[in-house]
Amino acid sequence: MSTSFYDLECKDKKGETFKFDQLKGKVVLIVNVASKCGFTPQYKELEELYKKHQDKEFVILGFPCNQFGKQEPGSDEQIGEFCQLNYGVTFPIMKKIEVNGNGADPVYNFLKSQKSGLLGYKGIKWNFEKFLVDANGKVVQRYSSLTKPMSLDQEIQNMVSK
Template identity: 90%
Template sequence: MTTSFYDLECKDKKGESFKFDQLKGKVVLIVNVASKCGFTPQYKELEELYKKYQDKGFVILGFPCNQFGKQEPGSDEQITEFCQLNYGVTFPIMKKIDVNGSNADSVYNYLKSQKAGLLGFKGIKWNFEKFLVDSNGKVVQRFSSLTKPSSLDQEIQSLLSK
Protein backbone atom coordinates (compact mmCIF):
# COMPACT_ATOMS: atom_id res chain seq x y z
CA MET A 1 0.00 0.00 0.00
CA THR A 2 1.18 3.49 -0.83
CA THR A 3 2.17 5.42 2.26
CA SER A 4 3.02 8.77 0.70
CA PHE A 5 1.74 10.97 -2.10
CA TYR A 6 5.27 10.96 -3.48
CA ASP A 7 5.29 7.15 -3.74
CA LEU A 8 2.50 7.29 -6.32
CA GLU A 9 3.05 6.61 -9.97
CA CYS A 10 0.79 6.67 -13.00
CA LYS A 11 0.99 6.64 -16.77
CA ASP A 12 1.07 9.81 -18.82
CA LYS A 13 -0.94 10.20 -22.02
CA LYS A 14 1.81 8.38 -23.95
CA GLY A 15 1.74 5.44 -21.54
CA GLU A 16 5.06 6.35 -19.97
CA SER A 17 5.68 6.30 -16.24
CA PHE A 18 5.00 9.52 -14.33
CA LYS A 19 6.44 9.42 -10.82
CA PHE A 20 4.94 11.70 -8.22
CA ASP A 21 8.26 12.22 -6.44
CA GLN A 22 8.95 14.86 -9.12
CA LEU A 23 6.12 16.88 -7.54
CA LYS A 24 7.93 17.37 -4.21
CA GLY A 25 7.68 20.98 -3.08
CA LYS A 26 4.81 21.76 -5.46
CA VAL A 27 1.14 22.45 -4.80
CA VAL A 28 -0.88 20.01 -6.92
CA LEU A 29 -4.50 19.97 -8.06
CA ILE A 30 -5.69 16.58 -9.33
CA VAL A 31 -8.90 16.46 -11.35
CA ASN A 32 -10.79 13.62 -13.04
CA VAL A 33 -11.83 15.08 -16.37
CA ALA A 34 -14.18 14.31 -19.27
CA SER A 35 -14.72 15.88 -22.69
CA LYS A 36 -18.48 15.44 -23.01
CA CYS A 37 -19.66 16.57 -19.59
CA GLY A 38 -21.63 19.59 -18.43
CA PHE A 39 -18.58 20.48 -16.34
CA THR A 40 -16.15 20.26 -19.29
CA PRO A 41 -15.96 24.08 -19.57
CA GLN A 42 -14.05 23.96 -16.26
CA TYR A 43 -11.01 23.18 -18.41
CA LYS A 44 -10.88 26.91 -19.19
CA GLU A 45 -10.63 27.95 -15.54
CA LEU A 46 -8.23 25.11 -14.77
CA GLU A 47 -5.93 26.31 -17.53
CA GLU A 48 -6.18 29.90 -16.25
CA LEU A 49 -5.14 28.76 -12.76
CA TYR A 50 -2.31 26.71 -14.20
CA LYS A 51 -0.95 29.59 -16.27
CA LYS A 52 -1.27 31.98 -13.33
CA TYR A 53 0.63 29.82 -10.84
CA GLN A 54 2.76 27.28 -12.72
CA ASP A 55 5.88 29.41 -12.35
CA LYS A 56 5.26 29.61 -8.60
CA GLY A 57 5.25 25.84 -8.07
CA PHE A 58 1.68 24.86 -8.96
CA VAL A 59 0.78 21.82 -11.06
CA ILE A 60 -2.53 20.46 -12.31
CA LEU A 61 -2.85 16.83 -13.33
CA GLY A 62 -5.91 15.87 -15.35
CA PHE A 63 -7.03 12.25 -15.30
CA PRO A 64 -9.55 11.40 -18.03
CA CYS A 65 -12.21 8.96 -16.88
CA ASN A 66 -15.10 7.35 -18.75
CA GLN A 67 -16.97 6.00 -15.69
CA PHE A 68 -19.60 8.73 -15.44
CA GLY A 69 -22.17 8.68 -18.22
CA LYS A 70 -19.53 7.45 -20.69
CA GLN A 71 -18.52 11.10 -21.12
CA GLU A 72 -14.88 10.44 -21.99
CA PRO A 73 -15.09 7.86 -24.80
CA GLY A 74 -12.07 8.97 -26.83
CA SER A 75 -8.55 7.61 -27.00
CA ASP A 76 -5.77 9.32 -25.05
CA GLU A 77 -4.68 11.08 -28.26
CA GLN A 78 -8.23 12.29 -29.01
CA ILE A 79 -8.63 13.56 -25.44
CA THR A 80 -5.37 15.51 -25.58
CA GLU A 81 -6.28 17.00 -28.95
CA PHE A 82 -9.74 17.99 -27.68
CA CYS A 83 -8.26 19.71 -24.62
CA GLN A 84 -5.69 21.62 -26.63
CA LEU A 85 -7.99 22.67 -29.48
CA ASN A 86 -11.00 23.65 -27.39
CA TYR A 87 -9.45 24.98 -24.19
CA GLY A 88 -5.76 25.52 -24.92
CA VAL A 89 -4.85 23.10 -22.13
CA THR A 90 -1.14 22.98 -21.39
CA PHE A 91 -1.23 21.25 -17.99
CA PRO A 92 -0.47 17.51 -18.02
CA ILE A 93 -3.29 15.19 -19.05
CA MET A 94 -2.60 11.63 -17.97
CA LYS A 95 -3.69 8.30 -19.43
CA LYS A 96 -7.41 7.54 -19.12
CA ILE A 97 -8.17 5.64 -15.91
CA ASP A 98 -10.94 4.39 -13.65
CA VAL A 99 -11.36 6.34 -10.42
CA ASN A 100 -13.83 3.99 -8.70
CA GLY A 101 -14.32 0.24 -8.46
CA SER A 102 -11.99 -2.73 -8.54
CA ASN A 103 -9.98 -1.28 -11.44
CA ALA A 104 -9.55 2.16 -9.85
CA ASP A 105 -6.11 3.62 -10.37
CA SER A 106 -3.82 3.62 -7.33
CA VAL A 107 -3.60 7.43 -7.47
CA TYR A 108 -7.33 7.71 -6.87
CA ASN A 109 -7.38 4.94 -4.28
CA TYR A 110 -4.78 6.92 -2.35
CA LEU A 111 -6.53 10.28 -2.74
CA LYS A 112 -9.89 8.87 -1.64
CA SER A 113 -8.27 7.24 1.39
CA GLN A 114 -6.81 10.59 2.42
CA LYS A 115 -9.86 12.82 1.98
CA ALA A 116 -13.45 11.62 1.95
CA GLY A 117 -16.14 13.56 0.15
CA LEU A 118 -19.49 14.84 1.35
CA LEU A 119 -20.91 12.91 4.31
CA GLY A 120 -17.81 10.72 4.41
CA PHE A 121 -18.44 9.20 0.98
CA LYS A 122 -15.10 8.01 -0.36
CA GLY A 123 -16.05 7.29 -3.97
CA ILE A 124 -15.77 9.86 -6.72
CA LYS A 125 -19.30 11.04 -7.53
CA TRP A 126 -18.79 12.61 -10.97
CA ASN A 127 -16.35 14.17 -13.41
CA PHE A 128 -14.28 17.17 -12.32
CA GLU A 129 -13.91 16.33 -8.64
CA LYS A 130 -10.75 17.97 -7.40
CA PHE A 131 -8.09 17.12 -4.82
CA LEU A 132 -5.72 19.83 -3.61
CA VAL A 133 -2.34 18.66 -2.32
CA ASP A 134 0.08 20.92 -0.46
CA SER A 135 3.81 21.22 -1.10
CA ASN A 136 4.50 18.53 1.52
CA GLY A 137 2.31 15.96 -0.23
CA LYS A 138 -0.65 16.23 2.14
CA VAL A 139 -4.12 16.04 0.60
CA VAL A 140 -5.59 19.16 2.19
CA GLN A 141 -8.92 19.53 0.43
CA ARG A 142 -11.40 17.76 -1.79
CA PHE A 143 -13.87 19.67 -3.93
CA SER A 144 -17.01 18.52 -5.72
CA SER A 145 -17.66 18.89 -9.42
CA LEU A 146 -19.80 21.93 -8.62
CA THR A 147 -16.79 23.83 -7.26
CA LYS A 148 -15.50 26.14 -9.95
CA PRO A 149 -11.72 26.07 -10.33
CA SER A 150 -11.55 29.87 -10.09
CA SER A 151 -12.95 29.66 -6.55
CA LEU A 152 -9.78 27.79 -5.51
CA ASP A 153 -7.54 30.75 -6.32
CA GLN A 154 -7.24 32.03 -2.74
CA GLU A 155 -6.53 28.58 -1.32
CA ILE A 156 -3.86 27.89 -3.96
CA GLN A 157 -2.25 31.27 -3.25
CA SER A 158 -2.21 30.51 0.45
CA LEU A 159 -0.59 27.10 -0.04
CA LEU A 160 2.01 28.52 -2.41
CA SER A 161 3.01 31.16 0.14
CA LYS A 162 3.81 28.57 2.84
Protein backbone atom coordinates in the same frame (compact mmCIF):
# COMPACT_ATOMS: atom_id res chain seq x y z
CA MET B 1 -1.63 0.80 -1.11
CA SER B 2 0.88 3.64 -1.11
CA THR B 3 1.33 5.42 2.17
CA SER B 4 2.89 8.56 0.69
CA PHE B 5 1.77 10.80 -2.14
CA TYR B 6 5.32 10.80 -3.44
CA ASP B 7 5.40 6.99 -3.74
CA LEU B 8 2.63 7.12 -6.34
CA GLU B 9 3.08 6.91 -10.07
CA CYS B 10 0.82 6.79 -13.09
CA LYS B 11 1.04 6.74 -16.87
CA ASP B 12 0.94 9.91 -18.93
CA LYS B 13 -1.13 10.08 -22.11
CA LYS B 14 1.79 8.63 -24.09
CA GLY B 15 1.94 5.63 -21.75
CA GLU B 16 5.18 6.70 -20.08
CA THR B 17 5.63 6.47 -16.31
CA PHE B 18 5.06 9.70 -14.39
CA LYS B 19 6.54 9.47 -10.89
CA PHE B 20 4.99 11.67 -8.21
CA ASP B 21 8.31 12.15 -6.42
CA GLN B 22 9.04 14.81 -9.05
CA LEU B 23 6.20 16.83 -7.48
CA LYS B 24 7.99 17.32 -4.13
CA GLY B 25 7.73 20.94 -3.07
CA LYS B 26 4.85 21.67 -5.44
CA VAL B 27 1.19 22.34 -4.74
CA VAL B 28 -0.84 19.92 -6.87
CA LEU B 29 -4.47 19.95 -7.98
CA ILE B 30 -5.69 16.58 -9.26
CA VAL B 31 -8.92 16.46 -11.27
CA ASN B 32 -10.79 13.60 -12.94
CA VAL B 33 -11.81 15.06 -16.29
CA ALA B 34 -14.13 14.26 -19.21
CA SER B 35 -14.65 15.82 -22.65
CA LYS B 36 -18.41 15.40 -23.00
CA CYS B 37 -19.64 16.50 -19.58
CA GLY B 38 -21.65 19.49 -18.39
CA PHE B 39 -18.58 20.40 -16.32
CA THR B 40 -16.15 20.19 -19.27
CA PRO B 41 -15.98 24.02 -19.56
CA GLN B 42 -14.08 23.91 -16.24
CA TYR B 43 -11.03 23.14 -18.39
CA LYS B 44 -10.95 26.89 -19.16
CA GLU B 45 -10.69 27.90 -15.50
CA LEU B 46 -8.29 25.06 -14.73
CA GLU B 47 -5.98 26.36 -17.45
CA GLU B 48 -6.33 29.93 -16.07
CA LEU B 49 -5.33 28.70 -12.61
CA TYR B 50 -2.42 26.74 -14.04
CA LYS B 51 -1.09 29.68 -16.06
CA LYS B 52 -1.45 32.03 -13.11
CA HIS B 53 0.46 29.85 -10.63
CA GLN B 54 2.67 27.44 -12.64
CA ASP B 55 5.75 29.58 -12.11
CA LYS B 56 5.18 29.32 -8.33
CA GLU B 57 5.57 25.53 -8.00
CA PHE B 58 1.95 24.68 -8.83
CA VAL B 59 0.79 21.91 -11.14
CA ILE B 60 -2.55 20.47 -12.23
CA LEU B 61 -2.85 16.83 -13.25
CA GLY B 62 -5.91 15.86 -15.29
CA PHE B 63 -7.01 12.23 -15.21
CA PRO B 64 -9.55 11.39 -17.94
CA CYS B 65 -12.21 8.94 -16.81
CA ASN B 66 -15.08 7.33 -18.70
CA GLN B 67 -16.93 5.92 -15.64
CA PHE B 68 -19.58 8.64 -15.39
CA GLY B 69 -22.14 8.59 -18.18
CA LYS B 70 -19.50 7.40 -20.68
CA GLN B 71 -18.49 11.07 -21.07
CA GLU B 72 -14.85 10.38 -21.95
CA PRO B 73 -15.05 7.84 -24.80
CA GLY B 74 -12.00 8.90 -26.81
CA SER B 75 -8.47 7.52 -26.95
CA ASP B 76 -5.71 9.19 -24.93
CA GLU B 77 -4.53 10.91 -28.11
CA GLN B 78 -8.05 12.18 -28.95
CA ILE B 79 -8.52 13.45 -25.39
CA GLY B 80 -5.23 15.37 -25.53
CA GLU B 81 -6.17 16.92 -28.88
CA PHE B 82 -9.62 17.89 -27.59
CA CYS B 83 -8.14 19.61 -24.52
CA GLN B 84 -5.56 21.50 -26.58
CA LEU B 85 -7.87 22.55 -29.42
CA ASN B 86 -10.91 23.53 -27.35
CA TYR B 87 -9.37 24.90 -24.16
CA GLY B 88 -5.67 25.45 -24.87
CA VAL B 89 -4.77 23.08 -22.02
CA THR B 90 -1.06 23.05 -21.23
CA PHE B 91 -1.15 21.24 -17.87
CA PRO B 92 -0.45 17.48 -17.94
CA ILE B 93 -3.28 15.18 -18.99
CA MET B 94 -2.62 11.61 -17.95
CA LYS B 95 -3.70 8.27 -19.41
CA LYS B 96 -7.42 7.50 -19.09
CA ILE B 97 -8.14 5.64 -15.84
CA GLU B 98 -10.93 4.41 -13.59
CA VAL B 99 -11.41 6.24 -10.30
CA ASN B 100 -13.90 3.90 -8.60
CA GLY B 101 -14.37 0.16 -8.23
CA ASN B 102 -12.00 -2.78 -8.49
CA GLY B 103 -10.15 -1.21 -11.43
CA ALA B 104 -9.58 2.14 -9.70
CA ASP B 105 -6.14 3.60 -10.27
CA PRO B 106 -3.84 3.54 -7.19
CA VAL B 107 -3.59 7.35 -7.36
CA TYR B 108 -7.33 7.65 -6.79
CA ASN B 109 -7.40 4.91 -4.16
CA PHE B 110 -4.79 6.92 -2.25
CA LEU B 111 -6.58 10.26 -2.68
CA LYS B 112 -9.94 8.84 -1.58
CA SER B 113 -8.30 7.23 1.47
CA GLN B 114 -6.97 10.65 2.51
CA LYS B 115 -10.09 12.80 2.02
CA SER B 116 -13.71 11.68 2.02
CA GLY B 117 -16.38 13.47 0.10
CA LEU B 118 -19.72 14.72 1.37
CA LEU B 119 -21.07 12.78 4.37
CA GLY B 120 -17.96 10.61 4.46
CA TYR B 121 -18.53 9.12 1.01
CA LYS B 122 -15.19 7.79 -0.24
CA GLY B 123 -16.06 7.23 -3.91
CA ILE B 124 -15.83 9.80 -6.65
CA LYS B 125 -19.36 10.98 -7.48
CA TRP B 126 -18.81 12.54 -10.91
CA ASN B 127 -16.36 14.12 -13.34
CA PHE B 128 -14.30 17.13 -12.26
CA GLU B 129 -13.94 16.31 -8.57
CA LYS B 130 -10.76 17.95 -7.33
CA PHE B 131 -8.10 17.10 -4.75
CA LEU B 132 -5.68 19.75 -3.50
CA VAL B 133 -2.30 18.51 -2.27
CA ASP B 134 0.14 20.77 -0.42
CA ALA B 135 3.86 21.12 -1.09
CA ASN B 136 4.56 18.37 1.49
CA GLY B 137 2.36 15.80 -0.25
CA LYS B 138 -0.58 16.09 2.18
CA VAL B 139 -4.07 15.92 0.67
CA VAL B 140 -5.55 19.03 2.27
CA GLN B 141 -8.91 19.39 0.54
CA ARG B 142 -11.42 17.68 -1.72
CA TYR B 143 -13.91 19.61 -3.82
CA SER B 144 -17.05 18.50 -5.62
CA SER B 145 -17.66 18.85 -9.34
CA LEU B 146 -19.75 21.92 -8.59
CA THR B 147 -16.72 23.82 -7.24
CA LYS B 148 -15.49 26.19 -9.91
CA PRO B 149 -11.71 26.03 -10.31
CA MET B 150 -11.16 29.79 -9.99
CA SER B 151 -12.87 29.70 -6.58
CA LEU B 152 -9.69 27.89 -5.41
CA ASP B 153 -7.44 30.72 -6.57
CA GLN B 154 -6.93 32.39 -3.17
CA GLU B 155 -6.33 29.09 -1.37
CA ILE B 156 -3.76 28.08 -3.98
CA GLN B 157 -2.17 31.54 -3.81
CA ASN B 158 -1.82 31.17 -0.03
CA MET B 159 -0.28 27.70 -0.38
CA VAL B 160 2.27 28.62 -3.06
CA SER B 161 3.29 31.74 -1.13
CA LYS B 162 4.47 29.80 1.92
